[in-house]
Amino acid sequence: MRKTFLSATAAFMLVPLYVLTVNAFKGQQEILRDPFGLGGLTLEPLGRALTNPQFDVVKGYAVTLLFVVAVNVLSVLLAAPAAYTIARSPKRRFRVLMLFFLAGTFIPGQVLVIPVVYVLKTLGLMGTIRGFVLFETTLTLPFSIFLYAGYIATIPAVLDQAAAVDGAGRLRTFWQIVFPLMRPAVATMVILNTFSVWNDFVNPQIILGPGSGLYTVTTGVYAAVSQYSTDYTVVFPTLLLAIAPLLVFFVFMQRHIISGLTAGATKG
């Protein structure tokens, strides 16, 4: 009975995905006539979605990937050494610094976006890729530093001392000895940041703005679909193209992704 119930639930969870996939390969008539059937499949709507003038999907992938890579690299470069300083120092002011960063995990993004527009305008970064990447990176810092500092605390400090005796400075000790050992924590954060950048809607929509012509996959879906939400030959293929890379990534890395995203959910 448990198995039957779970199977029924699994079917209910997967039906939307099935409807999405099947109807991405149908014409409007066929979708309206039989949304669940497999008749009249064609590649034509998918081809049109790929060449949609409203939203260039391939460019959207490229832009999003650029953001994902930039935010991840910058986030690691900034958060990892900061976390190292905090984790390895017995001084009180570094514990205060940790709490200072930790407080940031409790600030919801919606509260920030309005004043961040003000800050970006003042700095002349509004509507620029730099401004967007810097803000998106900032959002990753509090939780990254928290996670990294916790992880570094489990790496024996004897390693650092050995490196220092051998004549390595602190920077070198960190990047060559400690950082390579942090791989699991970094992997968790990279997964988490990749999904939050890929799926973010509000920040790219407002900071980059429609005027910039720069669409991520998510803001591009909005541009392509929101006006034409009853034209299913636009909706289904566009949505399929937007989620396919994520789903493939998820299927191959599910265990890491589930633990990474769950860790992220607890950051509040």
Next chain:
Amino acid sequence: MAGRTVMTLTREAPVATVREAPPRRRRHDGLTTALMAGPATVLYVVMLVVPVGLAFYLSLTDWDGFSADPAFVGAANYARLLDDPELRRAALVTLLVAAAGTAGLNLLGLGFALLVDGVSRANTFFRIVLFYPHVLSALVVGFLWSAILGTNGAVNNLVTTWGGEVLPFLSDPAWATVTMIAVLVWAGFGVNVVLYLAGLQAVPHSLIEAARIDGATRWQVFRNVTLPALGPSVTINIVLSLVTLLKTYDLVVSLTAGGPAGQTQTVAYLILWNSFHDARLGFGSAQSVILMLVTAALAFVVTRLRRRGEMAVHQ
């Protein structure tokens, strides 16, 4: 300039730390520390700490998003909040979504966690299937469900083919609110399943077996052993669900666009609408300050209540 500092420091640091006398070394150490923790701290202050302060300041102004120095209007924005019927309705919708959604996420989360507990291939498969919607953006989830539940959507097609009436999933205010909560729960409870599974691993097996041997029914074991041991897990899950649901935005945009007739607008939706559609960012700031304070207060109250409950259990 920053780049050059990095270069010289990395080159000199090893030499300095080995050879130089203590005073020089200490100064150098301070520099290295500044170099390692400084950039993150500066960015964090400029892009997060300053904006939080600015949110309070801007909420006392009439900023329209363009002018360089907005006029100070005192508490006018807050006064306007009190008798704004649109906001009152949005607050009601948001609280309803948060309350019903939290209940749904946690009942399903805990229920399914109990069902898929234990190591087996089938359980792994079910966990993945329950979790996968969380991978998708809320925007995509909303568009997808609106294509399925809309007036011409897949489900209504099926219903009318069978001779039924069109079901107003998204076109009737009450239905649309329920639909929105259902979709939020559908998309989110997989996370709660995983969190509760983690909690279940901490429940001592010996206790459960002892209760079983003493003749307790499955329900009694759950009620008197498993659930009390899950206490902290329940608290975390409830607070997380509440905090997440109180800022529901993306799904509103894509599933209902706030409609019909603005009846499913949430507070977050209204904040961004007022700010960026109506160019009233000062007013929007006042709303977001209130939302932040209410969220913090609710999270605090729930944590306190739950802690008291947990203490009572342990006594």
